[in-house]
Amino acid sequence: QVAARMDETAVGIADPAARISVLLAAQKAAWSTDVTPSHAVRDGRLDRLDRMVVAWESRFAAAISEDFGNRPAVVTTLTDIVPVRAAIRHARRELKRWMRPRRVSLAWTGKPASAQILRQPLGVVGIVAPWNYPLNLMLSPLVGALAAGNRALLKPSELTPAFSEVLAKAVAETFAEDEVAVVTGGPEVATAFTAAPFDHLIFTGSTAVGRKVAEAAARNLTPVTLELGGKSPVILDPSVDLGKAVPRLVWGKLLNSGQTCVAPDYALVPRGRVPDFLAAVKAEVAEQYPGLPGNADYTTIISPRHFDRLVRLVEEARERDAEVVELAGPHDPERRVFSPVAVVGAPDDTGVMAEEIFGPILPVVPYDTLDEAIAYINLRDRPLALYWFGSDKAAEARVLSGTIAGGVTINDTILHLSQDDLPFGGVGASGYGAYHGEAGFLALSKEKPVLRQSVLSGVSLLYPPYGRLATWM
Numbered sequence: 001q002v003a004a005r006m007d008e009t010a011v012g013i014a015d016p017a018a019r020i021s022v023l024l025a026a027q028k029a030a031w032s033t034d035v036t037p038s039h040a041v042r043d044g045r046l047d048r049l050d051r052m053v054v055a056w057e058s059r060f061a062a063a064i065s066e067d068f069g070n071r072p073a074v075v076t077t078l079t080d081i082v083p084v085r086a087a088i089r090h091a092r093r094e095l096k097r098w099m100r101p102r103r104v105s106l107a108w109t110g111k112p113a114s115a116q117i118l119r120q121p122l123g124v125v126g127i128v129a130p131w132n133y134p135l136n137l138m139l140s141p142l143v144g145a146l147a148a149g150n151r152a153l154l155k156p157s158e159l160t161p162a163f164s165e166v167l168a169k170a171v172a173e174t175f176a177e178d179e180v181a182v183v184t185g186g187p188e189v190a191t192a193f194t195a196a197p198f199d200h201l202i203f204t205g206s207t208a209v210g211r212k213v214a215e216a217a218a219r220n221l222t223p224v225t226l227e228l229g230g231k232s233p234v235i236l237d238p239s240v241d242l243g244k245a246v247p248r249l250v251w252g253k254l255l256n257s258g259q260t261c262v263a264p265d266y267a268l269v270p271r272g273r274v275p276d277f278l279a280a281v282k283a284e285v286a287e288q289y290p291g292l293p294g295n296a297d298y299t300t301i302i303s304p305r306h307f308d309r310l311v312r313l314v315e316e317a318r319e320r321d322a323e324v325v326e327l328a329g330p331h332d333p334e335r336r337v338f339s340p341v342a343v344v345g346a347p348d349d350t351g352v353m354a355e356e357i358f359g360p361i362l363p364v365v366p367y368d369t370l371d372e373a374i375a376y377i378n379l380r381d382r383p384l385a386l387y388w389f390g391s392d393k394a395a396e397a398r399v400l401s402g403t404i405a406g407g408v409t410i411n412d413t414i415l416h417l418s419q420d421d422l423p424f425g426g427v428g429a430s431g432y433g434a435y436h437g438e439a440g441f442l443a444l445s446k447e448k449p450v451l452r453q454s455v456l457s458g459v460s461l462l463y464p465p466y467g468r469l470a471t472w473m
């Protein structure tokens with residue numbers, strides 16, 4: 001009934017704020033008629049989501065490439081389609097176990113009552129995604145939301161208009177509007193969206209916008225998961241084998257042309273190894289992306305504004321006497337191909353050292369002792385990811401216990417994200433809360449403790465009048 005009413009009301013409403021409140025009201029109304037959906041209902045939604053991703057894959061890839069200028073379909077397959085389908089598979093495999101009530105044993109003071117914890121959906125979840133992996137960062141949180149039994153409204157980025165349009169069509173074809181729906185638009189729409197009284201918000205984006213989202217959500221006491229960005233360091237230990245480490249580092253840095261939240265942002269390199277490191281990086285860039293800027297495997301920069309920002313970062317570092325090392329051919333500003341650049345010794349207050357780079361620029365920070373490298377990281381915002389390369393187990397242990405980061409990959413980059421059983425989330429300025437796998441299910445569930453009193457209870461002995469109790473004590 002609610003779905004039928006929605007067809008008449010939300011369709012055709014042009015004003016985004018009105019559309020958001022109509023959709024939210026419809027989803028809340030529909031939720032209240034089935035507060036804790038069965039396993040079959042949830043599994044059915046996940047199945048439909050999977051079928052949607054398969055059926056629309058080539059249209060998603062073409063739209064994302066159009067939004068970027070050039071983004072190879074294989075990159076979209078590997079980084080958007082495959083992870084979402086893996087997340088759906090994983091959730092469907094584990095769902096019965098995740099949904100099961102947890103038995104809790106009581107302290108002797110509680111006996112002979114019994115207790116359990118029920119895992120219930122929160123209601124309606126709002127998901128706001130960025131442009132860099134537009135499908136993955138929208139649908140992976142949705143997998144957790146649907147598995148946990150929620151309904152969801154999705155708000156993609158205005159920088160991926162072609163993708164957003166395809167997503168809206170795909171979702172409308174797959175789900176009733178009171179199950180899952182898409183709202184498109186720029187920052188004004190995003191502001192109205194995050195001000196709406198959702199039962200939970202998952203926001204993926206920049207730290208600056210994340211602050212605004214947290215403020216807006218606080219007004220409704222809406223809990224938020226903030227998946228933000230920042231500068232993720234790489235430490236190359238003196239024990240590193242550059243021949244093994246550099247290809248993995250270059251892959252992680254240049255995937256999607258550095259437009260990755262967990263991309264290695266800068267590299268801490270033992271001072272004496274810097275020349276060898278730079279030579280190895282340059283050779284590896286030529287190996288992975290020969291012929292730049294004319295290489296179709298290389299993703300273009302999302303917008304002229306972002307391209308110009310990267311140009312400015314390098315120019316500022318050069319003016320401040322940093323060594324700028326071009327790692328491949330020239331840039332192609334017309335097509336927004338930004339060829340990789342390393343920057344050595346930029347002062348701390350330059351943009352390359354102070355801001356998240358989000359592009360193919362690799363600042364190199366020479367260091368003398370491991371303590372110095374650890375202190376460098378700890379004196380800055382807590383990173384979303386941290387990478388360490390080496391074979392010295394004692395040094396590895398010192399880095400792991402001496403730093404805090406959202407997640408870590410040892411002797412590679414990015415890959416901790418690819419495992420559904422590893423919770424993914426930031427800490428400090430890189431965000432709070434986590435999702436993926438059971439962590440995503442739990443983030444969007446209410447764990448409700450229930451105590452069931454026994455007929456044999458002796459608690460009445462504690463009731464007033466307390467004079468009676470005093471004779472026992």
Ligand code: NAD
Nearest residue numbers: 129130131156157187190191194205206209227228229261
């Ligand atoms: P962004 O913060 O500019 O935009 C993200 C989303 O927020 C978009 O949908 C946008 O419309 C919306 N938005 C804009 N203004 C808003 C406002 N005032 N209130 C509410 N929402 C608003 O980020 P971006 O440029 O799209 O993405 C890049 C950033 O995202 C980088 O910092 C990157 O590190 C981060 N990121 C983090 C992760 C992660 O999982 N932690 C993943 C990808 C990207």
